[in-house]
Amino acid sequence: MMKPAIEIINLGKQYKLTNSAPYIALRDVISESARNIFSGKKKKQDSFWALRDVNLSIEPGERVGIIGRNGAGKSTLLKIISRITPPTTGEAFIRGRVGSLLEVGTGFHPELSGRENIYLNGSILGLKRAEITKQLEAIIDFSGVEKFIDTPLKHYSSGMQLRLAFSVAAHLEPEILLIDEVLAVGDMEFQKKCLGKMEEVSKKDGRTILFVSHNLDTIKKFCSSAILLGNGTTLYKGNTDKSITKYLTDHLQTIAEKNWDDTLYSYNKELKLTKASLHNETGVILSRFDTTQKIGISFEYQVLAGRPSFTRGINVFNQENVHIFSSHDVVSEFSNQENKVGVYRATVWIPGNLLPEGFFSISLALFNPSPHEILIHEFEALRFEVFTDYLKFSARGNFTENLPGFIRPLLVWEVSSN
Template sequence: MQPAIEIRNLGKQYPLVTSQPYIALRDVISNSAKNFLKPGKKAKEKFWALQDINLDIMPGERVGIIGRNGAGKSTLLKIISRITPPTTGHATIRGRVGSLLEVGTGFHPELTGRENIFLNGSILGLKKIEIEKQLDAIIDFSGVEKFIDTPLKHFSSGMQLRLAFAVAAHLEPEILLIDEVLAVGDAEFQKKCIGKMEDISKNSGRTLLFVSHNLGAVRSLCNKVVYLQNGRIKGFGAIDTIIEQYLGDISSTQNKKAAKGNGNVTIESCRLLSGENETSELFLGYPAAFELKFTSKQDLKNIEVAFNIRNIYGDIVTHSTTLDNKIQFEAITNETLTVKASLLSINITPGVYSIDIFVLNNGELCHGYTDFMEFSVINSDKALRPDGFPPHVITFSETNWEMIRHEDL
């Protein structure tokens, strides 16, 4: 049997964008005038977003693509879905492709829900007859039948998402490409979507390529994993092996840049735990722990350990230190210590975060990493709101709501 997706020596190079995301004709003219007057121009800097990708995916395989931000996951998906061309190599795709890099591509706020089903469906590659045939199933799956004939601008963001996903779930391609679209939306609906996708891929033998930070979703949907690191394939194979490799990489200090400090201690690793298991995703409102291992290079007193959690914009959303518990450690030369920080409840809103870790001695930094590892926070049953959190919300407060009636009024 021939592979459904066959990738050979694929590479993608981007010019390193310096200031402007686009070219202005004005600048082209003034630059070429400058170069004319002052010859000897410097070459433009470029970087490889993907390099030497070789991959065979057989029909019916469900492959998850994992890796840190910037590893090339989305670029790979964009090339396979023909949004952007590769710079080198080639790929052969056997079968009708449905790609879902965003939910609700092309939705228009002025059109009604029903009209948007047709528009979005046809952008995704469905024929009008196919949409008509599936229309009732789509509307039913979306759960917004009451509003289906009102303009989309009156829909809440959660309703729009449901409608969009309902259309996407009814695409019936042989090869389905999905990018992180489940990162949004409420837990209940996510479950429904994952269920529908499992149904599509497992029971009908479709090929699935799924990019996600959500390792749980990868585990439940896929039967193989591609692990990308800096634009290259680091691992490809069985789920458990590759995810273990990935977690090992992100928790170890190897290949980590931006180390700082006077070198009196060396951080060996930092693991993220949910219960007893190492993970890269935490559940909203549930406990989690960081486990940091370091070795002392000399006899030290007053050792302090601290961490920052940053959101995707680089803002520090929370910080914690052993000093909060009035704890400081002592270590003798070459002693290895493990410090466990247990968070009673994860109260930052669902999304992708990174952690900075520090070991200090008498207030002086001994060893530290910014952006040491990434993890995601996933919505849970602690926040049952139907539409997820608005994008600007940073923290979650677990709250008990009750109504007190004023009997004496």
């Protein structure tokens, strides 16, 4: 029976917390030393566990995503597997040659040329010079930095370093490939190229790949399974969709649908809000949408006693609880007429290419606009995430850096030349 490519048993990593020391004069050093001699006590040093009691078994050829909030222990786990840092407790058995892409510039020497760094990385992996030379042309061609291959690495941009580093890691045939969020540094076209190459080497050569990313859509498309880390422990390992759903519901607290049954009435008991949901254009209930997708917000309410016209509205807030915009029903056939007793369903659409990446909440309202009278107002009824799908054209274009703003509409530009 084939043994796992990566086997982790009771793994833990503890770091000591140190504070940067203020300016200290010589007399302070002498007096502190004297106090320590006579007191015989040592200062207690604070520490924290970046990983604790982690147990994992990853089979050869698996493509595993690692997800979790910042500080969950994702990068620490990859550093232990790649032997950059040792564990404090437990063991990590690695069966196969490991290639890693953890931080831009890791494993490269800034004074050496791109070509020399390829040979340096290959020798670290245990390859002979002839084996590296055999792959040299393919590495340079994939990286796209052939014009600068004999230039010292210190003159490369971070994007150029990334291109070369990924190309080296993918082409020097490690049995295990570790990729951290570093891919986000590259432009969209190169990211697509990298994901394609990772899929190729995984399927064709049966290599094991561990991939850390905050882009859950990429994890979903690329990885057959996923590990959810939280506070340094393994919260879930298994099906990618289930891992992502657990992450979103338990940690980012997205709410794709809600039922109030018999609890949410207007103050006068004439109206009752019963259910609400987020969905795409085909009616599939979702809590995550890419920036180009239309977002459907539907809710059902019941009119228990006939009354003069009232209207419906939503408020949209971002993750900093900034009120982005509101929308009131001023166009439907029920916007200006009496609502008879019965069950109603209202749907409003947020257009694609309007919201940027981030987390948003929806508040729902039934109210009388004039004179203003709130009948039902349910805050944070629904919550969802918006992300960029780099395989789709969006208002982001080819821009990969942080793009600030509360909204990101795809506007029409007109340019002319004299």
